[in-house]
Amino acid sequence: MTDYSALLSAIPAIxxxxxxxxxxxxxxxxxxxxxxxxxxxxxxxRIVDVNQPAQACGDADGLYTAQPGILLSVLTADCLPVIFSRRDGSAIGVVHAGWRGLLDGILEHMAARIEQDDSTSAWVAAIGPAAGACCYQVNQELVELFQQRLSLPAKLISPQTRHLDLTAIAQYKLRNLGFAAVDNAGSCTICTLNHDPQQPQRFKYTSFRRNSHRRAQDPAHPGIKGRNQYAGIIITN
Incomplete structure (x- = not known):
């Protein structure tokens, strides 16, 4: 079953x-x-303004538009998908935010783009399925890099030894950037099981981390190319 944001579902125009x-x-x-x-x-x-369907955007991890009828989307398989909408649905955005994007400020770049025309206080944001703090184990050096570069509580960044909480970091940043509301729509891409009886998969989401572990054990196991999940949003009227 598809995941939806309660915040975004309340906006009729999208x-x-x-x-x-x-x-x-x-x-x-x-x-x-x-x-x-x-x-x-x-x-x-990089955030790109999208003005026409199927626009060529080059290298881009964020998209923004006020044009109806254009589907903005990002592909993820453990990184954070974040969807943005003005509260009246008249403008929208999406970003792909892995640990590098969070460190380097992609959420801040999206906020800056919004503020060229508007105020983030007129917008809401929804964070989708991503690697959860339960499973996202990294090296201690990366945890310390986050703690050095981001002015966030250390326990929020890493609630347990050598684990990162990407969703909590994003939520904290988005609230500090002035968004009217932020919600979390989705669960851990690494460990969430599939509960749809019509589907054969054991896990609900595609996970790069889980797939890498499988491939390390069995080099013949297929990669995830073509199997990333989309997070998307469109203005319909």
Missing amino acids: RHGFGNKSALLPTDLQHYRDTQPEKRQVHGT
């Missing part, structure tokens, strides 16, 4: 959704597939 292994692109958004901009996600901070 459609959105966070995909999973059962529907990589949420069913409600599949009709708009061909309008998606062409882009290459590089764990960067």
Whole structure:
């Protein structure tokens, strides 16, 4: 079953959704597939204004538009998908935020783009499925880098030894950036099990980390290319 944000679902002018292994692109958004901009996600901070369907955007990890009928989306498989909307649905945005993007300020770049025209206080943000603090174990050096570069409580960044809480970091940043409301729509991409009896998969989401572990044990196990899930949003009227 597709994940939805309660905040975004309350805005009549938009459609959105966070995909999973059962529907990589949420069913409600599949009709708009061909309008998606062409882009290459590089764990960067570049935000591109989208003005026409299927626009070529080059390297981009964030998209912004006030044009109806254009599906903005990002692909993820453990990184954070974050969807943004003005509270009246008249403008929208998406970002792909892995640990590099969070450190380098992609959420701040999106906030800065919004503030060229508006105030973040007129916008809401929804964080989708991503690697959770329960499973996202990293080296201590990376934890310390986060603690050195971000003015956040150490326990929020790493609630247990050598684990990162990407969602908590993003929520903290978004609230400090002045967004009217922030919610978390989705669970851990690494460990969340599939409970849809119509689908055969053991896990609900595609996970780069889980897949890498499988491939280390069995080099013949397929990679995730073509199996990333989409998080998307479109202005419909």
